[in-house]
Amino acid sequence: MTKENLKVVIKEFHESTLPEIIERDVLFDFSILNSPINKVITIIGPRRAGKTYFLFQIMKQLTGKGLDITDIIYINFEDERIMPMKGEDLQYILDAYFELYEKKANPFVFLDEIQNITGWDRFVRRLNDRGLTLFITGSNSRMLGREIATSLRGRTLTQEIFPFSFKEFLHAKGIRSEKNLVYGKMRHRIRSLYEDYFFSGGYPEVALIEDKSTKGRILQDYFNTIFYKDLVDRYRIKNTELLKQWLNTLIMNLSSLISFSKIENDFKSRGMKLSRATLSSFAGYVEDIFFGFFVEMYSESPRKRQVNPKKFYLIDVAMHNYLTFKFSENRGRILENLVFLELRRRGIPIFYYKTSRGHEVDFLIKTKGKWNLIQVCYDLTHIDTFSREKKALLTGLNELGIDEGTIITNTEKRVEQSGKHTLDIVPVWEWLSV
8 A cells, every 4th residue: 555546546536526315314513513622523323324425425515515625535444445554554644635735734534434444543533633523434343333432532423324214215216305295295105105115114225226126135135244244253153043043033023022031031942052141242232233222111210221121123124024024914013113213313312111000102202301102003993902002101191291192103193182181193104204
């Protein structure tokens, strides 16, 4: 690797047009760049969610505000022309840039897949000390977001990127979000696209393909890469069969309570040796690589939150829909998973709630300092189902002293008054479009 190679890469980027992108709803707070607090911006998220393209989105926004493209350094450390590179070679990036542009002073530095370079953190800290603005991404198979934060010792602000939200999915299909969109002439088109999103999820690559068999092959490849690279290789897991059974259990039981003791007993009955500590470690790995998330029951007691079963949600429902044969019978769980992901994208703290009589409400969230309860039910047409879900929600509202609750359904829309409580019943595709 020489400075000449780096000059070629840097200059080539400046002379190329930034790729076409589908803008994400995750808006970057540009006021950070003008504040006295100089932080390294770290982009993290699951594999294939679009972290690199989010970097391009930020670049486009910067150039749209008047920044010249030559004021940006972009290096992808998977570019074979500059590899292999060692930590001590990283200074050549700045040397090459300033030899190309002698009059430049403080470029914006974008370092993609930085984990490929041993000793990268010392270089990044030095540039941060110098006052340069840096954006970095790392692959889950080599460097997790929390490891970046540890390496940078409090110098980083983290931005999560997930697969497309429904609004982003609509954008990818040519429909721009606007006020009262769900009431306009595109209403039926949006409803049709929701059915596609409900089954095929939001991975950008999958969303842009029409053929279902191709989508299925891509998702199987995602799963295999996650399994071998992000989990087996990264954590040096020897019992791969146990790990695969664990992941399959989670996929089959999305939006469900996960009891480690029950899974331990089930696996042991099938002749697999494991401990609850192993399952706990596996659960941590799953969250670290953004394969899925565990949600605790709400309690003011940390111990009660720890000992009660947690609910599991997948990073994208397509993993369940394409890799299992349970789509039809699990529509309610899929719907609940979609609602969880949207709440998580909005940065809202999430719990599930259990009433004093053991009835479960799917989500207890806090927005603008106020607690809210959300119940998710695919179909309310059966009176027994509606009565059960309504009773649990009303009991939770009473116990928590909340006046209004929400029931998210597949298609129904109305408002019900029950005593002093107001229940807003809303179809999920409309709720996701807001």
